[in-house]
Amino acid sequence: MSFRLPSSMQVLERGWLSANNILFFEGERASLIDSGYHSHVGQTLALLHHALAGRRLERLYITHAHSDHMGGNPAVQAAYGCQIHIPAGSAEAVARWDEDALLLAPLGQSAPRYQYDHLIQAGEAFELGGLCWQAQAAPGHDMHALVYYNPEKRLLISGDALWENGFGLVFPDLLGQPGGLDAARQTLEHLGRLAIDCVIPGHGVPFVAVDEALARAHQRLAGFIDNSEKFAWNxxxxxxxxxxxxxxxxxxxxxxxxxxxxxxxxxxxxxxxxxxxxxxxxxxxxxxxxxxxxxxxxxxxxxx
Ligand SMILES: [Zn+2]
CATH class of the missing domain: 1.10.10.10 (Winged helix-like DNA-binding domain superfamily/Winged helix DNA-binding domain)
Incomplete structure (x- = not known):
């Protein structure tokens, strides 16, 4: 990748079980987006400890409330005393720890319970690593998911709404709640209207070939919309x-x-x-x- 991320950011690229951890440095303080899957928490804490190099982790954000993005939340909070910020749409499911709504029980997955401190509304802006990030609604994979966009550096933190090759499973329709596929299409269309030089996805390496990724994602989505067996088998x-x-x-x-x-x-x-x-x-x-x-x-x- 020829693109250089701002020096106030560091992406800890993980695998598929744990989402990427994105760190932001603000002098002696730091913030994090996404905390990985809970069974990887030892590795997550070790990576954070190394990358933080003595800085204070004060804020932890998630892109969406799925096991591979929030599984480390309680351990990271316990280690650093950081405040947890989650998308407002997931407030009730997290507060009640609704294992169905959080897609834990239905998927045979688990995540330890935590309490959030703040809610993030779509349209809200906040600073991370000295840059201003806009939270934008990105329904589809998760109807309450947010992406974080920095117009100045043309950076997008996409969670599971857009990967270099595809996107996260569109759960609503798989669960018998139609509307997710259409929302995913609209989310891709919305992302296509943003000026983006680099996408930092929830899984995989950051990438700059954004138009190509969007074209592949649209094509894949259209294949799922046309063929529900293919959609469910995948x-x-x-x-x-x-x-x-x-x-x-x-x-x-x-x-x-x-x-x-x-x-x-x-x-x-x-x-x-x-x-x-x-x-x-x-x-x-x-x-x-x-x-x-x-x-x-x-x-x-x-x-x-
Ligand atoms: Zn994910």
């Missing part, structure tokens, strides 16, 4: 691969029970796919093996 694979990444390995014989324990897969199957249970489990195994997301060694299955 989600099935992503959900299994995610939980497997958390577990890292499991006995091959446990794979059917493991897939069985992800409730959303079965409601999607009912809604979109209509496969026999064994057929679904076999197909997801074969597809993930073919794509390299899992491999078998002896009696165990390993995440890639």
């Amino acid at each position: 989600a099935t694979k992503v959900l299994v691969a995610f939980v497997l990444q958390d577990k890292q390995r499991l006995p091959s014989a446990d794979f059917p029970a493991f897939v069985h324990a992800i409730p959303l897969i079965w409601s999607m199957n009912e809604r979109f796919l209509g496969l026999e249970e064994n057929q679904l489990i076999r197909r997801v195994y074969e597809d993930l093996e073919r794509s390299g997301a899992l491999y078998r060694d002896g009696d165990f299955i390993y995440s890639q």
